[in-house]
Amino acid sequence: MSTDLIKDALSLIPYGFYSITSRSGDEVNAMVANWVMQASFTPRLVAIGLQKKAYTHSLIATGGQFAVNIFRKEDVEAIKPFTKGRAKNPDKMTTATYTPAPATGCPILAGAAAYVECRVVQLIDVGGDHDILVGEVVGGDVLKPGAVTDTLTLPDLGWSYAG
Ligand SMILES: Cc1cc2nc3c(=O)[nH]c(=O)nc-3n(C[C@H](O)[C@H](O)[C@H](O)COP(=O)(O)O)c2cc1C
Structure with a gap:
């Protein structure tokens, strides 16, 4: 417990831990x-809270597409190289191994257990430091079949991005 009980409450929402990949041109x-x-069944929509100052934000705004890469707990090391932003780690993609998703060409990262690729429906400024990105799922695949309980989550790492 801290002196900020709202932060403490928000920090009790459990989340998965994913990589959002994007492509604009090359x-x-x-x-x-x-x-x-997920934010709708029909059509299948995905919603993401996306930091305005992230390099990804500019790529998604211009490219209009993104993919959600889902990892298994045992593959945690495969996602860690993408933890730092592009400004602090400008070479993170030149050293990365990935293949292009069939519909959008967004990277499917080596080690990902599954992915969905999306075209942007709306990127909404809701007055905060993050925008709400809504994408329609146009493709996806399971590369390493498993149970949802195998999926990597933020609590698995003991990390928090909330409050
Ligand atoms: C554990 C963790 C969770 C994060 N979750 C989000 C998130 O849900 N949305 C977001 O916009 N940024 C999130 N971030 C911050 C971004 O990863 C960060 O802004 C990064 O610099 C963006 O990378 P880019 O500049 O290469 O696009 C998270 C960071 C960490 C370490």
Whole structure:
């Protein structure tokens, strides 16, 4: 417990831990994110809280597409190289191994257990430091079959991005 009980309460929401990849022309990027959820069945929509100042934000705004890379707990080391932002780690994609997703060409990172690729429906400024990104799922695959309980989560790492 801290002196900020609202932060403490928000920090009790459990999240998965994913990599959001993006492509605009020849330029690609991968960032880590946990504010990721399905937001509609028909059409299939995914919503993400996306930091305005992230390099990914500019790539998604211009490219209009992104992918959510889902990892298993045992593959945690495969996502860690993307934890730092592009400004602090400008070479993170030149040293990365990935293949292009079939519909959008967004990177599918080596080690990912599954992915969904999306086209942007809306990137909404809701007055905060993050925008709400909504994408329609246009493709996806399971590369390493497993149970949802195998999926890497933020609590697995003991990390928090909330409050
Ligand atoms: C554990 C963790 C969770 C994060 N979750 C999110 C998130 O849900 N949304 C977001 O916009 N940024 C999130 N970030 C911050 C981005 O990863 C960070 O802004 C990064 O610099 C973006 O990378 P880029 O500049 O290469 O696009 C998270 C960072 C960490 C370490």
